[in-house]
Amino acid sequence: MAPPSPSWVARLVALAAALLASRLVAPWWCGRDASRWMDGDRALADSLAAECVAFEARDDAARAAPARDRFSGEWALVTHQMIALGLAQIALAHPEERVRLAPEVTRAALKSFRPEMRDFGTRAWRGEDAMASLAGPHGHAYLAYSALALGMARLLDPAFPRPVARQHDALIAAYERRLLASPTGLIETYPGEAYPTDTAAVAAAIAVHGRATGADHARVLARWEALVEARQIDRASGLVFQRMGALDGRPHDAPRGSGTALAAYFAGFADRAVARDLADGLWRHESSFWGFGAIREYGEGYSGAGDVDSGPVLLGVSVSATGFALAPARASGQRAVFARLYRTTDLFGAPVASGGRLRFLPGGPIGNALLLAMLTSGPELAP
Amino acid sequence: MRALVAWALRSRDARPLRAAALLVVAYLALERLFAHLARTEGLLSPSGAPHMGALAVGAVYLVTRIVVRLGVPAMVAYAAVRGVAARRP
Numbered sequence: 347m348a349p350p351s352p353s354w355v356a357r358l359v360a361l362a363a364a365l366l367a368s369r370l371v372a373p374w375w376c377g378r379d380a381s382r383w384m385d386g387d388r389a390l391a392d393s394l395a396a397e398c399v400a401f402e403a404r405d406d407a408a409r410a411a412p413a414r415d416r417f418s419g420e421w422a423l424v425t426h427q428m429i430a431l432g433l434a435q436i437a438l439a440h441p442e443e444r445v446r447l448a449p450e451v452t453r454a455a456l457k458s459f460r461p462e463m464r465d466f467g468t469r470a471w472r473g474e475d476a477m478a479s480l481a482g483p484h485g486h487a488y489l490a491y492s493a494l495a496l497g498m499a500r501l502l503d504p505a506f507p508r509p510v511a512r513q514h515d516a517l518i519a520a521y522e523r524r525l526l527a528s529p530t531g532l533i534e535t536y537p538g539e540a541y542p543t544d545t546a547a548v549a550a551a552i553a554v555h556g557r558a559t560g561a562d563h564a565r566v567l568a569r570w571e572a573l574v575e576a577r578q579i580d581r582a583s584g585l586v587f588q589r590m591g592a593l594d595g596r597p598h599d600a601p602r603g604s605g606t607a608l609a610a611y612f613a614g615f616a617d618r619a620v621a622r623d624l625a626d627g628l629w630r631h632e633s634s635f636w637g638f639g640a641i642r643e644y645g646e647g648y649s650g651a652g653d654v655d656s657g658p659v660l661l662g663v664s665v666s667a668t669g670f671a672l673a674p675a676r677a678s679g680q681r682a683v684f685a686r687l688y689r690t691t692d693l694f695g696a697p698v699a700s701g702g703r704l705r706f707l708p709g710g711p712i713g714n715a716l717l718l719a720m721l722t723s724g725p726e727l728a729p
Numbered sequence: 730m731r732a733l734v735a736w737a738l739r740s741r742d743a744r745p746l747r748a749a750a751l752l753v754v755a756y757l758a759l760e761r762l763f764a765h766l767a768r769t770e771g772l773l774s775p776s777g778a779p780h781m782g783a784l785a786v787g788a789v790y791l792v793t794r795i796v797v798r799l800g801v802p803a804m805v806a807y808a809a810v811r812g813v814a815a816r817r818p
Contacts, residue, residue, distance in 0.1 A: 356814035360807045367806030372799045636799070696794060698764055707760075707767050708787050 373637030373689050379697070380688035383721045384681055388443075391436050393704035394718050398429045399450050400703065401711045405457070420466050423491055425715045426458035430495035431726070432718030437502050438725035448503035455495035456510065464489055470536040477513065480520040483527075485534030485592060487544040490551045493517050494615065497554030498726070518555040521548050522566045530595035531573025540592035542578040543609040545570070550615035553728055571617045583645030584627025588655065600648035603631050603641040603667030604656040611673035611720065614727045621727070625674035629683060632671075633663055638693065639686025641667035665694070669716060673723035691717070742811035745804035752804075756797045759790040 382390050430451045437447040457463070461475065467488045468475045476486035496514045500506045524533045525548060532540035533548060549570045556563040578586050580601035586609050589599035610624035631642040640663035643656050652658045657665035668690055675684035695706040695717065706713045737743045766783040 356811060359814070360810035363810045364803035364807035368799050368803040371802035375798055375802075693795060693798060694791065696760075696763075696791065698760065700764075705767075707763055708772065708791065710767065710772050 369636060376638070376689040376692040377685050379692065380685040383688060384676060384684050386439055386722075386724070388436075388440055390704070391439075391718075391722050393699060393702060394714060394721070395433055395436055395447070397703040397705045397714055398432065398454075398711075398718050401714070402426075402429060402450065402454055402457070406453075419463065420488070421712050423458050423463040423488075425712045426454045426463070427491045427495040428712075428715035428719040430454035430458065431498055432715065432722050434498035434502055435719065435722040435725045439722065444502055448499070449505070451495075452499040452503045452506055455492070455499040456507075458492040458495050459510065459513075463492070467536070472537075477517065480516050483524065484537070485524055485540065487521075487533050487535040487541065487548050489517065490521065490544060490547040493521070493551035494547055494554060494612070497551055497558050500558040501554060514555070515559070518552055518561075518563075522552055522563060525549070525552070525566050525570055528573075528592065530577050530590070530592060531570050532578065532590055532592045532595065534592040538591065539598065540590050541588065541605065542574065542586040542590065543588075543605040543612065545578075546574070546609040546612035546616070546620075549617070550612040553616035554726075567616055571620050574613075574620050575623065579623065579627065580645055582647070584623070584630055585645045586624065586627075600650065601645035602648075602656065603628060603643045604664050604670060607641060607667050607670030607674065611670060611677075611723060614674065614677050614723070616728055618728055621674060622678060625671075625678055625680075628667075628671050628674065629680070631667075632683065632686070633661075634686050637686065638690045639668075639683065640664075640690050641671045641687075643667055669695075669720060672717075673720040676721065677724045677727055736812060740812065740815070742815050743808050745811075746808040749801045749804040749808075752793070752797055752801060756790075756793045759786065759793055763787055763790040 379387075379390060433447045433451045433454065437444045437451065461468075461477075464476060467486060471479075471484060471486065474482075474484065476489045479486070493514060496510065497518075500511060500514065521533070525531070525545070530540070532542065532545050535541050535544045549567060552563045553567055555561060574586075577595045578590065580587060580597075583601045585601035585603060585606040587597040587599060588602040588605040590597055606624050607628055610621050610628060613624055614621040628641055631645070632639050633642055634640075642662045643652070643659045643664035644650055644662070649662075650659070652664060655666060668687055672684060672687050672691065674680075675687055691706075694708070695713065696708060697704055697706050706717055709717065737746055763783075763786050766780075766786055772780060772783050772787060
């Protein structure tokens with residue numbers, strides 16, 4: 347048998363070098379900022395915060411002008427909420443920033459609480475507004491996203507407006523009563539539908555209210571923790587069911603990564619043990635390739651396409667689950683997991699810095715807001 | 730240095746290098762265009778309706794970004810090894 351020709355050997359060696367270069371350089375290139383985010387680099391956090399604060403200023407200007415096409419609804423509520431949470435986390439991590447950021451936290455939180463932001467929920471409840479039905483039995487759990495932002499603002503801002511604080515107290519009292527009355531540890535977001543992720547936001551809002559006001563919510567939080575563990579987590583996968591019946595606790599959807607990752611972030615505000623259990627379920631669903639990591643959307647035995655919760659699902663992994671999982675990875679000190687997830691976020695999120703601001707190009711304001719909250723998660727954890 | 734430039738411009742072995750350079754130039758141009766579109770009109774209108782032009786540029790930009798980040802290091806390494814091998818007696 348003739349030996350291989352020198353040119354073929356050179357090609358094979360060159361091909362091996364090419365694969366090695368790609369395997370080493372691509373993860374390094376996409377992960378250059380992972381350690382800085384993990385270590386709480388203030389300049390990096392400030393640059394993304396500056397982009398979000400600038401968005402709020404543009405949004406204020408747009409609101410002042412007569413316009414038909416306003417930024418409102420579910421995405422707007424979440425955008426303002428996550429900006430408030432992200433800025434609050436930076437202020438908690440860097441107390442010297444508190445005076446500068448507290449008014450910005452309040453501004454974003456108050457916007458998330460505007461009635462037009464929750465129009466989608468009022469429509470779903472056939473015209474019943476969440477704040478006009480606090481004495482009623484309907485859950486309206488979607489408003490917990492705003493309630494959590496308001497709580498963080500009250501925690502940081504001594505000038506938080508008192509009339510809104512009274513509304514916030516009343517909303518938290520209603521959530522506490524509904525959660526204590528629930529046999530499943532769930533309260534409805536929409537008629538007949540409960541989302542464990544939204545109820546985790548309710549628990550987070552109650553916990554932060556306690557920290558901000560000194561109110562004792564230990565009983566309701568202990569009950570929520572016990573029922574999450576007993577009723578809402580799929581034992582086989584470790585993920586929470588995305589959607590359930592509020593009264594009977596029957597799953598209406600699969601156990602999914604996107605809901606679990608966001609629930610793990612919210613649970614961290616209320617109870618570290620629940621957050622840790624949810625995060626453990628997530629890490630069992632990490633797929634990694636070439637140094638990049640992503641979270642699979644569906645638990646074992648389930649499959650499906652992407653939807654408004656997960657974003658696109660490609661090769662079984664979802665955009666939302668991967669982005670949301672950055673928060674529990676950072677908060678629980680999972681450095682290697684965080685680095686792999688961040689590389690994927692960088693590759694597809696395309697962060698670009700200019701003029702002292704950082705933004706993730708394809709995500710728009712909601713992408714920047716979510717990543718600000720996820721990439722600075724940690725200081726908000728329950729004591 | 731002059732020999733290296735001449736090799737990079739003319740040699741058959743350096744073709745991946747020239748392709749990588751073209752990709753990077755196209756990527757940087759697309760990044761500027763997409764950043765401009767994302768800032769001025771956004772991918773979605775405030776009410777959620779998609780801006781198809783910005784979305785199309787964004788899709789091409791993301792594909793180019795993935796190819797550049799994963800492929801350019803490989804193309805440079807491949808060309809470098811082939812170039813070294815071609816110079817050996």
